[in-house]
Amino acid sequence: MSLSELCRRCGLCCDGNLFSHVPLERAEADAARRNGLEVVALATGAPALRQGCTALKGRQCSIYLERPEGCRRYACRLFNALAGGTVPFEEALQVVEQAHALLAAVERGLAPDTDPRPASVLERARFAAWGEEGGFSSGTSAARERAEAFLDQHFHGGPRRFEPPG
Ligand code: SF4
Ligand code: SF4
Known part of the structure; x- marks a missing residue:
């Protein structure tokens, strides 16, 4: 199996x-x-691609050969571990599936997504926590913390590409 x-x-x-x-x-x-x-403008005025990306279909990029340079350059911690041979493919896949399962657990506690533009589960959870969608239960809050900790542990750690919008 390939990277x-x-x-x-x-x-x-x-x-x-x-x-x-x-x-x-x-x-x-x-x-x-x-x-x-x-495409949006960052605080610096530089252009950026808003995420969730509209090119993502299911779990795959629909413009893979034409994806921006920032997408080509990025590799998460898990990807780097697989590339470096410290995590075998099947184990890496299990981590991916566990991450999706943890996010699905968060989503079950959120109001249905009616926004036509793609919004991630954690973004929706953030809005819900701010009360803009009526808040959520302590169980969903705990699920969100578990998902964020898991993503931090297994995926963040490569070159971060987060920058707040302007
Ligand atoms: S690789 Fe880039 S263009 Fe493709 S879905 Fe991901 S963020 Fe969007
Ligand atoms: S988060 Fe990592 S494993 Fe998942 S698509 Fe991005 S680079 Fe690949």
């Missing part, structure tokens, strides 16, 4: 659960818009 096979079954660095934005080169912004991607 890219792991990513095809994951998609967590594209769905907004790990990052809110992917920085774009200025020259990439128009191409990204043509591909139907949501």
